[in-house]
Every structure is written in C-alpha cells, then in structure tokens.
Amino acid sequence: MTETANDPLAGLSPNERALLERIPSLALRRLAAAGVRAKMRLQFTGWLQYLLPLGPAAALALLGSLALLVRLPRVATGLGLGAAALSVTVAFDILTVKLRLHPRERRPRPRESLDAFELMRARRSCRSFQTVLLDEVDRGALLASVRGHVEAPTLGPTAVRLEYICAPLTVWPTVNATEFLVAIAPVPYDRRSIIDVGRTLQKVVVDATRLGLGTCWIGPGADHGSLKAHLGERFDSARDQIICVCAVGYPSRFVPLMIRFFSRVMGDRRPLSELFFVDPDLQRPLDPDAQPFARFEAAFEACRWAPSSYNGQTTRAVVRCDAEGALAEVDFYAATTSRFYAPVALGIWCANWEIGCDALGIEGRFEGCPPPDGELVAPRHDVTWSVG
Numbered sequence: 001m002t003e004t005a006n007d008p009l010a011g012l013s014p015n016e017r018a019l020l021e022r023i024p025s026l027a028l029r030r031l032a033a034a035g036v037r038a039k040m041r042l043q044f045t046g047w048l049q050y051l052l053p054l055g056p057a058a059a060l061a062l063l064g065s066l067a068l069l070v071r072l073p074r075v076a077t078g079l080g081l082g083a084a085a086l087s088v089t090v091a092f093d094i095l096t097v098k099l100r101l102h103p104r105e106r107r108p109r110p111r112e113s114l115d116a117f118e119l120m121r122a123r124r125s126c127r128s129f130q131t132v133l134l135d136e137v138d139r140g141a142l143l144a145s146v147r148g149h150v151e152a153p154t155l156g157p158t159a160v161r162l163e164y165i166c167a168p169l170t171v172w173p174t175v176n177a178t179e180f181l182v183a184i185a186p187v188p189y190d191r192r193s194i195i196d197v198g199r200t201l202q203k204v205v206v207d208a209t210r211l212g213l214g215t216c217w218i219g220p221g222a223d224h225g226s227l228k229a230h231l232g233e234r235f236d237s238a239r240d241q242i243i244c245v246c247a248v249g250y251p252s253r254f255v256p257l258m259i260r261f262f263s264r265v266m267g268d269r270r271p272l273s274e275l276f277f278v279d280p281d282l283q284r285p286l287d288p289d290a291q292p293f294a295r296f297e298a299a300f301e302a303c304r305w306a307p308s309s310y311n312g313q314t315t316r317a318v319v320r321c322d323a324e325g326a327l328a329e330v331d332f333y334a335a336t337t338s339r340f341y342a343p344v345a346l347g348i349w350c351a352n353w354e355i356g357c358d359a360l361g362i363e364g365r366f367e368g369c370p371p372p373d374g375e376l377v378a379p380r381h382d383v384t385w386s387v388g
C-alpha cells in the first residue's frame, strides 16, 4: 500500500484503496479515483452538510411553478411552502451551527446512573458538537481511558495506538468537531490489529459515553492528509497506518437538517435473528429467550447496537454449547470481505460482548484466528470467545 507520485490511488484511505484496487482496468481505476477525490473535495469544504437540502427545495419550487402553470394553485401553494420551509431551515442551520450564533449551551452531565448495557445502548453517533473544548477533568479522564485500554492484551502481534489531536479538522458529515482520537495500526497489515483497533477504541467510546461526552467514529469521512499533517512526528508512514478516527466532545442541541436525516436513516438495526446463529453455516438463528442463551440476552443486544461504518452491520456470531448444554464459545464472523471496516466493526462487537459479559459476571477470553491464507472469503471467522 505504498503511495508514489505515479500511484493512481495516491491520497486515498486504505479502505478506498483496497476497494479500488479490485478494478482490473487502470483507466477505470483512475476514473474511479478521480470520482472519489472530487466527492472528498466537495465534502471537505465544510458546506455540503448545510447546502444539500437546497436541492430538494429547488425541486419543490420548480414543481410548484409547474403546478401554477397548469392551474393547480393549492398544489402550488403546498409545494411552495415546502420549498420555503426547507430554505428557512437551511438558513437557521447556517446561522446556528456554521456561524455559531446561538446561546451558550450547557455541559452534559455524566451518565453515572446507567449500567453497562444502558450505556452501550445510549451511545449513538454524535454529529454536531459544541464549540467549546473538553474541560481539563473530562480530557484527563478520556486520556486516562485511552492509556488504560491501549495497554490491554491484543489479538494482533503489536499494540495499536490512539493519538489525541485537537484541531478543527473538516470531517464528513460531522460538524464542529475539534478533538479526535486517531486509531493507528502497525504496518504491515495484520487483520487482527484492525480488530484490535475496533475493540480498543470502542472501550474508550463507552467510557466517554459514561462521562456524558458525544463520540462519532469516522472512517470514510476523514481526510487522511490533514490527519497526518496534524500528527506530525507521531506518524511515520513506514510503520503506521491510520485506520479511522473518533471525534469526541460535548454534543450540541443544534444539528443541521441533513445530519438529522442522515442519523435517522442510519439508525436502525437488523433483528437478533439475522445476527446470532447456532450453526457454522449461519443459517439457524439463535433463540435468545431459550436456555442457555437467555442469560446472555443483554450482551447479544449490546452487540446488535454496536456502531459500524455506514451502519453496514457486518458482524455475525455463532454460539456453541458444551456437552452439558452450557454456552461455551462464541465465534465472531465478518460477513463481507472488507479488509478494514468489517474487522473494525467485529472488534467493536468484541468490546461490547466483553463489557456485557463483565457486567454479567461471566469471565471469558478471546483468541484471534490466524490471518487468512490466500484470498479472503466471507463469511470469515475472525475471533473466538471462550468461557473461563
């Protein structure tokens, strides 16, 4: 994955490179790379989030004019009101969020009263942040959580890193984020380290949620060039690769319309019956109410509500029982051949499963499967958790 001046995929993220490298024709690959770069330029202007609703507003206005032409005044009024409402909302979003003209917001309270499962369920991607920085106490607690979790045993051969950056980076579509944790895995690529990124960062995310902070995982929406520039000497392309980042801060009440829409559309989850199975072919769904699974139901739910890139929900699990019929092992699978975001999502599941089992008082340990030999096939069994 080295970048050179003649590299048609120069400047793209590892995941985008991995996707585009599959295109056999060089000309088509160049074209696709140009398309991705154009989209990135547009989204990193920092205005697209606010201006996108103007497209539907213009369409409504046009339809309204047509309705007037064919003498349908009521329809024209309805369409015109719709266009006006969208335009007013865009103006409000620009004033309050982009130009930050709004009363000072209150700091969120820590969520000390929530148990581990409620915390994992309460975590949702925050895509609009207050413009104040974290206070020293909160930043100290966040960085202590980072230090604690990066030192934990890993599945991969080398530890992953979470580097803190304080800079108003433009990310997509999240707005007003100024504090970030950058997840860095070692070069060369090892799938288990990518899983470690998900597992480690998600534990920090859950701790941040307990502090009352908003978090947003950002993979495709991050500009790797500016991340590397801000990391400076903390990033060495010969030994490091950026996998994703996580924006952290105080959530804002003011959320642009397009982001509300995006978060709503990306908010649903598959039912448990499409995620947990009792056979290695992932055909027979697990019944969470049946014994011996009922005891683990809250942990299944915690995995279900884990975040994933574009809400792809790419992780599956096969639950196995021992001769006495007790739950003994859980095999975690990636449902797609993605080399980056599917293993990250699987690592996030592992973190939620681990936090859930800790809360239930059930001890267990993870073991990573050896890296794939040859071409990656899906579903891919990546990790096994065993009781004990």
Ligand SMILES: Cc1cc2nc3c(=O)[nH]c(=O)nc-3n(C[C@H](O)[C@H](O)[C@H](O)COP(=O)(O)O)c2cc1C
Pocket (backbone or CB within 6 Å): 123, 124, 125, 127, 172, 173, 174, 216, 217, 218, 219, 220, 221, 222, 244, 266, 267, 305, 306, 307, 308, 309, 310, 311, 341, 344, 345, 348
């Ligand atoms: C690895 C990863 C990358 C992500 N990248 C982005 C991103 O670039 N921009 C964004 O707004 N959200 C991103 N997300 C957040 C997902 O869109 C979000 O988790 C999903 O839609 C589910 O919504 P929820 O987090 O509110 O439960 C990412 C999540 C993960 C795990």
